[in-house]
Amino acid sequence: MAARNYTLVSEFLLIAFTEHPQWALPLFLVFLSFYVSTLVGNTGMIVLIRKDRRLHTPMYFFLSHLSFVDVCYSSVTVSQMLAVLWEHGTAISRARCAAQFFLFTFFASIDCYLLAIMAYDRYVAVCRPLLYVTIMTEKARVGLVAGAYIAGFSSAFVRTVTAFTLTFCGHNEINFIFCDLPPLLKLTCGDSSTQETVIIVFAVFVMPACTVVILVSYLFIVLAVLRIRSAGGRAKTFSTCASHLTAVALFFGTLIFMYLRDNSGQSSEGDRVVSVLYTVVTPMLNPLIYSLRNKEVKEAAKKALSRAKPSRRP
Known part of the structure; x- marks a missing residue:
């Protein structure tokens, strides 16, 4: 048996962006502003x-959990990114690296499941409006969200154990x-x-399955909307779908690009750009995409702002 001459790694050194030190401070400020926007918005x-x-409806119940997960998801990754930029590279122990990978996978998986649940909720609302109240009961929506958290934990646990063996x-x-x-x-x-196969199998069960849903x-x-005679109704529903x-597409597309491909010979620069999209940009845009385009949310926000203004007394 040939002798193996190598040193086992007990800690990792994150060195992203250190090849361009002049960009460290500008990037730190940009990502910090994105992170603050994510926290404030969600x-x-x-x-x-x-x-x-x-x-207090099922759609906004799911949206509140999506916002919570986005805050956690972004905090796990962006905080580390800011530390790397501020310190021009930072060391991280194997255990801490495993914990970070677990939390990232946990919240990313829940994000995928919640997006699928929200799509199903819209399907019931548009295609089965008379049954919506009986289908999307409080027990049903709590069960769906709990299932997303449990499935996310299971996926993250298996992938983390597999990766760090x-x-x-x-x-x-x-x-x-x-x-x-x-x-x-x-x-x-x-x-x-073997480990890569297990990781890919779990990725296939999460992302493509949610995408199909x-x-x-x-x-x-879309088929139901095409049967609507009102042009205004069709336009409103199509806008929500779009x-x-x-x-x-932004969230799943970047994740699939990172995970369901051959990683040999890939550009680290390209990987980092893609990772910024699904760790920084998407959580920041979700409140705008899912909420601020909605009339009910706009009215609720205006009402909240009007209450926050100090009343003028003569």
Whole structure:
């Protein structure tokens, strides 16, 4: 048996963007502003939904959980990205890297499931309006959200355990913004085909399955809308579909690009650009895409702002 001459890796060094130190501060300020916008937008949406009784409907119940998950999801990744930029590279232990990967996978999986649930909710509302109240009961929507969290935890647990049973050796530099799977796979030594197969299988069950639910739901919605005689009604529903599908395409498209492909010989620069889209941009845009285009949310926001203004006394 040939002797193996390598050093096992006990910690990783995140060095993304360090090859351009002159851009560290501008990028830090840009990503910090994006992160603050994500926190303000999604937290504000959660508070608005809880405070306004007109928004106590299944659709906004799912939206409040999507906003909560986006805050957590963004905090796990962007905080690490800011640390890398501020310190021009930062060391992270293997255990902390595994925890970060688990949390990222956990919240990303829940995001996928919630997007699929929201699409199904719109399908029931448009195609089965008379049965909507009986189908989307409080027990049903709580069960759907609980199922999303449980499925997300299961997927994240299996993928994290599988990924970190791999042997990492040689150099420990990760030219990426946080501990994600593609850059970690580049540091493995030995045969990792079994672990990669398990990881890909779970990715296939999450992303494509949710994508199918979303596309089938909106297919039935489009067919139902085409039967509506009112041009205004058709335009309103199509606008909602277009916004939702745009966000779905951005989120799912970037995740599929990162995970369901051959990672050998890929550009780290391109990977980082794609990762910024699904970790920074998408969580920041979700309140705009799903909420601020909605008339009910606009009215609720105006009402909340009017209450916040100090009253003028003569």
